[in-house]
Amino acid sequence: MKLLGVAVGVAVVGVLIGFYISSYLVGNTPAFRPKATGAAGARTVNLTIQTVAAVGPSLASNHPDWVSYLVRNNQGRWERSTVWTLPANAIVHVTIYNFDGASGLRNPFLGQPQGLVGKEIVDGKPLGALPPDQPSHTFAIPELGVLALVAPVGDAAKNQCNYAPCTMAMAHRTMTFTFRTGKKGHYRWQCFVPCAAGFVYGFGGPMQTIGYMDGFVNVV
Amino acid sequence: MSSQPRSVEGGPAHGRRFLTAWLVLSLILSPLVAIYLGPAIPPGNGSVEATGQVFDNEVLVTFATPICIFVVLFLLYAVFSFRSRTVEIVDGPPVRGDSRIQIAWMVVTTVAVLALAAFGSYELLVDGAGGGQGPNAAFLPAGHSQAMDVQVIGQQWEFTYRYPTLGGLETPHLMLPANTLIRLHVTSLDAIHSFWAYQLGVKADANPGTDNIVYVTTKGPRSFDIHCAELCGLWHGYMFDTGQVVEQSAFTAWAKQQQTYFAPVAKYLPAYSTTYLPDPQRRAG
Numbered sequence: 001m002k003l004l005g006v007a008v009g010v011a012v013v014g015v016l017i018g019f020y021i022s023s024y025l026v027g028n029t030p031a032f033r034p035k036a037t038g039a040a041g042a043r044t045v046n047l048t049i050q051t052v053a054a055v056g057p058s059l060a061s062n063h064p065d066w067v068s069y070l071v072r073n074n075q076g077r078w079e080r081s082t083v084w085t086l087p088a089n090a091i092v093h094v095t096i097y098n099f100d101g102a103s104g105l106r107n108p109f110l111g112q113p114q115g116l117v118g119k120e121i122v123d124g125k126p127l128g129a130l131p132p133d134q135p136s137h138t139f140a141i142p143e144l145g146v147l148a149l150v151a152p153v154g155d156a157a158k159n160q161c162n163y164a165p166c167t168m169a170m171a172h173r174t175m176t177f178t179f180r181t182g183k184k185g186h187y188r189w190q191c192f193v194p195c196a197a198g199f200v201y202g203f204g205g206p207m208q209t210i211g212y213m214d215g216f217v218n219v220v
Numbered sequence: 221m222s223s224q225p226r227s228v229e230g231g232p233a234h235g236r237r238f239l240t241a242w243l244v245l246s247l248i249l250s251p252l253v254a255i256y257l258g259p260a261i262p263p264g265n266g267s268v269e270a271t272g273q274v275f276d277n278e279v280l281v282t283f284a285t286p287i288c289i290f291v292v293l294f295l296l297y298a299v300f301s302f303r304s305r306t307v308e309i310v311d312g313p314p315v316r317g318d319s320r321i322q323i324a325w326m327v328v329t330t331v332a333v334l335a336l337a338a339f340g341s342y343e344l345l346v347d348g349a350g351g352g353q354g355p356n357a358a359f360l361p362a363g364h365s366q367a368m369d370v371q372v373i374g375q376q377w378e379f380t381y382r383y384p385t386l387g388g389l390e391t392p393h394l395m396l397p398a399n400t401l402i403r404l405h406v407t408s409l410d411a412i413h414s415f416w417a418y419q420l421g422v423k424a425d426a427n428p429g430t431d432n433i434v435y436v437t438t439k440g441p442r443s444f445d446i447h448c449a450e451l452c453g454l455w456h457g458y459m460f461d462t463g464q465v466v467e468q469s470a471f472t473a474w475a476k477q478q479q480t481y482f483a484p485v486a487k488y489l490p491a492y493s494t495t496y497l498p499d500p501q502r503r504a505g
Contacts, residue, residue: 188455201410
């Protein structure tokens with residue numbers, strides 16, 4: 001009986017630890033499934049996301065000062081979700097509104113868009129590569145070979161957004177690009193810019209927590 | 221039924237019987253292990269170093285087979301031969317020391333361990349055996365001065381590769397020419413990673429500010445798995461890729477295509493160096 005009690009106790013503690021770790025890792029972010037159009041095998045998805053220097057208390061009361069990606073949901077509202085479900089072999093048109101400044105890349109090689117359908121367009125102009133001190137963020141799905149750059153809002157820009165939600169009247173940059181999802185799978189996406197303010201090498205906190213600068217693309 | 225402990229003395233010649241069974245089983249199973257199991261032991265035949273590792277594992281497993289048989293057989297023999305044959309709980313026969321067995325045990329185990337250590341050390345040191353040797357590699361394969369340099373750069377969470385002989389070209393995937401001695405320079409830009417090219421038998425830590433050199437001689441065209449083998453953060457488990465060994469002509473064509481594709485960013489790359497210590501960026505603490 002005593003042994004059974006110990007076993008149950010250990011199991012309960014184990015479950016609680018597992019729950020704590022998993023909830024920390026996923027950051028309590030909801031999954032988002034954008035609307036897809038077109039026939040099966042030739043689906044098209046429009047994904048609109050934004051990057052903000054601080055996510056703000058209304059979207060993350062526990063970490064309001066963390067840098068974050070946000071996605072516009074099917075109701076047109078911005079939400080802090082970085083787990084997205086996309087159809088297989090689909091064309092995904094992405095628009096990124098960036099309200100954040102420059103952080104810079106540790107590896108300049110990651111300053112060139114890769115694996116996209118056509119060119120990445122920044123404020124209406126095609127992008128070849130960004131100098132290493134310029135990128136604000138990147139959007140990368142390494143397993144799919146996708147890498148897109150997020151250009152920064154200038155330090156001197158007026159009406160900068162301090163924390164989300166940001167409005168389109170505030171200083172921002174606009175990036176558009178397209179990629180293919182390919183076959184079904186569970187792919188991670190991440191930012192390669194060390195943009196986590198106050199963390200060692202800029203790669204802690206929001207860079208290591210799903211729901212901020214990392215997430216999953218579930219291709220189904 | 222007697223309630224007295226059964227005496228081992230005067231019973232069957234357990235030692236001789238056990239050793240005979242062990243010898244017969246070892247003579248049968250050890251060659252089978254060497255012939256059939258040994259070649260199937262990882263990491264395979266993807267490079268000269270990997271083939272050497274398979275041979276090492278084959279020798280060690282073959283050597284370990286009679287030892288394993290000894291332990292398991294002794295356990296089974298003891299369980300069946302010396303089991304209690306009465307329902308009462310009684311003392312077993314007294315245990316007496318035997319200096320011949322003790323000396324033989326110490327000599328045999330000492331020789332076995334030292335022989336394995338000597339073999340393993342020799343194999344490890346003769347050419348580096350596919351392991352990282354730090355910035356001043358001491359164990360050099362033949363022809364090392366003509367080796368092709370390729371740099372492996374670890375970063376959270378991706379490996380990228382630079383080819384100093386191709387103008388410092390950097391690529392997101394590793395491509396190597398077949399039948400070529402490669403000198404990999406493994407380093408990191410942030411946390412500690414570990415570059416593990418499984419089928420090539422290569423494993424080397426990627427430390428920031430350190431040029432960890434590892435030699436590998438490729439064989440014919442094939443693909444190989446690349447993993448990070450050092451827990452390095454959130455996406456450590458996703459830090460994998462597939463590398464390719466291709467014929468020299470295909471490698472040349474690939475390099476030209478990559479140089480064209482990555483021309484826009486080439487002007488921003490730093491000059492090739494064995495290590496890079498980028499400053500923490502604006503926000504990094």
